[in-house]
Amino acid sequence: MRWMNAMMRKLALATALLAIAVPAPAQSVKAGIDAWQRADYPAAVAIWRPLAEADDADAAFNLGQAYRLGRGVPINLAAAQTWLERAARKGHVDAQTTLGLLLFDTGNRVGGMRWLRSAAEQGEPRALLIYGTALFNGDGVARDPVLAYAYVSRAAAQGLAPAKTTLAEMDQLIPLDQRQNGVALARSKAAPVKVASVKPGPAMKPVKTPPKLSLAVPAKVPAIAATGAWRVQLGAFAKRASAEALFNTLSGSAKLAGRQPYYVAVGAITRLQAGPYASRAEAAAACAGLLGLPCFPVPAK
Template sequence: MALAGTLLLMSPAVADVRDGVDAWGRGDYKKAIAEWRPAANAGDADAQFNLAQAYTLGRGVPTDIAVAEGWFRKAALQGHIAAQAKYGLILFDQHKPNDAAPWLEKASLRGEPRAQLVYGTMLFNGDGGAKDWPRAYAFIVRAAAANTPRASEVQAQMDKAIPTDQRQQGLELARRYEAEAQRPELPPEITGKPRSVGMRGTDLPPSDYDPAAPRKPEVMALAPERQPTRAQPPRVRAPAPAPTAQPARSAAPTAQPARARAPAAIATSRGGWKVQLGSFGDPANARKLWGQVGRRFAGADVQYAKSGAMTRVLVGPFASKGAAQAACGSIKPCVPVAP
């Protein structure tokens, strides 16, 4: 019993960091700095990240990007996801792609969407390493699924440049990365690590990265790779649907394909539920997908809904969420959409 009580106690460093966050929320930035600095010097990653944020924003301390970069690096070295992303973005903005790539990769694999946008573009263009179009597409579709600004536009450009088979590989990677990033972390009582009290949301300033800026990688400037000439044209597989607007929470796809099922019966009650089969930068691919799987949804209506630069494939209506899930059958991805 004594041990259980001890596990509930908050360490002094965590308490100081949380007090600093509370002070920051009240606009008392100097108080926040006074709380964070000792904890940051003692090695608390959240305090280090928050102190770096303060120097980035110039609140409670003078704006000093060099000092902020140093604190971001200290937190990043301890595995702080937001710090890894921010440190990588700073290095990229400083025209240091080789130094930025490892940090952006770490943050991307752990689900940080802005890092995914930049790192995916780097992989496409070969900045900081060799080109890897399947991985580039995997990170871009994950960034677009998280509604990261400009990610859908970049995905639409890649849809035109990357061959179908490599996009298919990228989508399979995206599903695997998503499943791995969603693995639950052990509670701090077991790991011995304090609960995260770093600043979140709008307190994290964006990178200066702009995919359209001349000094940054420009996807539109790259032409698709030429396909080898063969006696018979290569068999082209339709690309698998991209992740929906909300990141999927499913596990990685199994090695063996699911057995085909009979066409799902459509509920007679005209409810408002639908299923989304994918989201495409090229509307022709959306219609091609429906041409391939439409027979599985006998009696349902298809809708090609525009969402920014993307075209979503919506099918329905269904009487309930359960009916929508049943209609999906073995088709992946296939996500119920509420009315």
């Protein structure tokens, strides 16, 4: 009997050790998204980190977003850049766009434009609009109105509202023959957007596009008293009325709460700016929450 009890104890111990030795199955990116949507940001980060370290592009993109937004981890733009770049190098289009905007907003315009161009060439509408606007203005890249019109046309064709507005302004500023060349170029380059897919796990349906972290803001934002020597520039327009209409559309955003519009005339163009912001970093953070717009910080004049 003693012999049998000893054997049972050994068997129980071996079973317990085996259970400890077997690693828990890795959770999916989708599990992290579910946690994020429950506002359980630390849990989402804990799920995504090992997946990102194993070179899952979707997990790396989401982890980069968490560091950029400061959810589940402290805000750390350097860490955000690291994870976004890991995803971007694997062809993750949303990561390329977000990384391009982050680099552009933090002063690395050359690097930012390189990633935005990569995403634009794959048909990402926000990147098409921003890179196309830069081509039109000659902002960080050589000015090319034909290619600019092609890029913005492709963004507008995908239904991006700011692109439609920008394209209407370009119609007033670019000669007909150049616009026709731009349309022909846009048609020749048009192709489905390439995106990284999420691999389905147990009880998870496949999805066609990588998950995007919500940047939704409350419908009502309390007014704040804003001061500072920085603004954000939101676009350039042939007509002041178009600039005013865009600001009226955006004025309910949390990033523009308490800010006022500035309509800066430069020749025949009206630049829409909003502010003030206390620092360049604060203005850059506002732009980061206004994805889809050619937004960047500018000093108040």
